[in-house]
Amino acid sequence: MAYRDTSTLDKVGQFNLDKLEIISYRQEKSEAGPKLMDIRGITLNFEIAEDILSNNLVGSLIVYDAQDIKTLLPITGLEKLSFKMSTPGFDGYDCTSESGHPMQIYKVDKVKLDPKTGKQQLYKIFFCSEEMYYNTLNRVSQAFEGPIEDAVDKIFRTRTYLNSKKPLFFEPTKSNSKFVIPNLRPYKAIGMLSSMAKSAKYDNAGYLFYETSKGFQFRSLESMLAMGGASLRPPAWKFMTQIVPITDTKVEGIKNIKRRMSTVINYQFDRPVDTMINIMSGMLSNRLIVHDAFNKTLTTTDFNYKEKFAKSFHTDEGTDNFLSPDTPFGDTGKTLFEHPLSMLMTMTETSKIHNNYEFPKAAEILPLIVSQMQTMKNMNLNLEVYLNTNINAGDVIEFSNPVIQPKAPGEQEEENPYSSGRFLVLAVKHIVNIEAEQGSTIIKCFKDSVRTPLPSESDPLIVGTEEKEKADINEADLAIST
Known part of the structure; x- marks a missing residue:
């Protein structure tokens, strides 16, 4: 069971799950309203997740069912799930019909009998925001x-x-x-x-x-x-x-x-480091060639990660806290920020297509979006912490x-x-283990800059011997045979 004092947090992992019921699409004959089924007592595990790269809230719960409610209701994908879940003292998820927005049940899966009794069922109920159905x-x-x-x-x-x-x-x-x-x-x-x-x-x-x-x-x-x-x-x-x-x-x-x-x-x-992908994906440098069909022009725009960096806010404060050192590569004489052909993009746009209305210029948007989307895949940190509904995507x-x-004993x-x-x-993702009375939160996050600038060098790293020999394989084979 959840804790009695729902407003005071006195133990890590504590949670409030005050209400958890299925609202059926079927009407209750004895009352002017839909059938309700309280499943709080048979729920073993509850999860809900949010993601800035996903449009909706999604979640699931595992139930231990001795009454076969998925058949008796039945659960068809037209039902709603009403609940309220939070860390005590913090804001959380109000998905109740009284003061919030119930979630949409869309799937039942992983149905299996309890191997010990052969009568009770374990299965998983999946839910999402109602907007996902409308979509x-x-x-x-x-x-x-x-x-x-x-x-x-x-x-x-x-x-x-x-x-x-x-x-x-x-x-x-x-x-x-x-x-x-x-x-x-x-x-x-x-x-x-x-x-x-x-x-x-x-x-x-x-x-x-x-x-x-x-x-x-x-x-x-x-x-x-x-x-x-x-x-x-x-x-x-x-x-x-x-x-x-x-x-x-x-x-x-x-x-x-x-x-x-x-x-x-x-x-x-x-x-934490994947420089090859960063180069190939255009994060550090890219080139966009735009054909304007109205003006019959070609415009080339080169994106430079270093030049753009100082013009934006980042996770850590600073103007040179790049994710890649500002150091020349090999004998190119250039840093990785100065190779726009590492990713080449072409597109067509048309000026004056709607008289006084103008589309945003692709050159102002696309190169930066390409870099930003790849930056989000760098330095990804996955944390497991005690349940904390104060954290949002x-x-x-x-x-x-x-x-x-x-470290020596006592050394800082x-x-x-x-x-x-x-x-x-x-x-x-917030996970509540109702049986164990314990909750946790899984956080996936990233940083687009480092707290302390990476060391930079004015001279590139060039090592190894310089071999420029050109050999005829037939002559080499002849030398071996003799």
Whole structure:
């Protein structure tokens, strides 16, 4: 069972799951309303996740069913799931019909009998935001004009599109365009608009459309890192690795809960260094050639990671905190930022296509989007921490880990200058083990800069002997045979 005091956090991993019931599409004959089935008592595990690269909240739960409710209700994919889940004292997920927005049940899977009894069933119920159903049912075939965020809001609210009643938080764009959406699903249409959006406040390009426990978000990556175009966004939480376990103070009734919640249970870095992929994907440098069919011109734009870096906000403050050293490569005489042919892109656009309305210039958006999307795949950190519904996708967190090296007894740990620092949260998954009365949060995040600049050299690394011999293989074979 969950804890009785739902407002006080006095134990790490504590959770509130006050309500968990299925709302059937069938009407209750004795009452003027749908059938309700409370499944709190038979649920073993509950999960819910949000991701800035995914449009919806999704989740699942595992039930231990002795009454075969999936048949008796039945569960068909037309039901709703009503629940309220949070860390005590923090905001969380209100998906109740009374004060929130119930989720849509869309699948039952992994059904198996309990091998010990042969009578009870274990199975998994999957759920998602209701907007995901509307996205699969409807298509957008319409012209929009004006700011891009107005078009997104109309697709989001219109009954024949996403029909959403949830909050939408948006970042104003610098656009006055006319778009014709060619019979696309609503999320695909918003994705098309997102790829053309340019921030009114930041020197950035490309927006993301995603959902958190607070509502839907339509914003640029840089707006997640900064506030008001003037300062870095403060971290939602600070985490640290823990070599020596933290114990509660011996003074009765006093526990340092926040410190314990800042402790990382497990962590793992994915792709802290993958320079080959960064070169090939155009993160460090790329070239775009645009053909303007109206003016009959070709325009070439070269993107340089270093030149663009200082014009934007990043996870860590600084103008030279690059993810790659500012050092020449080999005998090219250039850094990796100065090779635009590492990724070559071509496209066609047309000026004056809608009289006074203009599409954003591809040269101002596409090269930067290409670099940003690859940057998000670098220095990925996966954290397992105690349940913390205060963390949302799109938040900034701080993470501190030491340099892993032998230390003498009593010697102070040295913080890692490159992997420690601020991270942007890509995704979170909250997991509640009801049987064990314990909750945890899995956080996937990344950093697009290092806290301390990487060492740079003016001279390139050139090693090895210089062999320029050209040999005829037939002569070599003849020499061997004789």
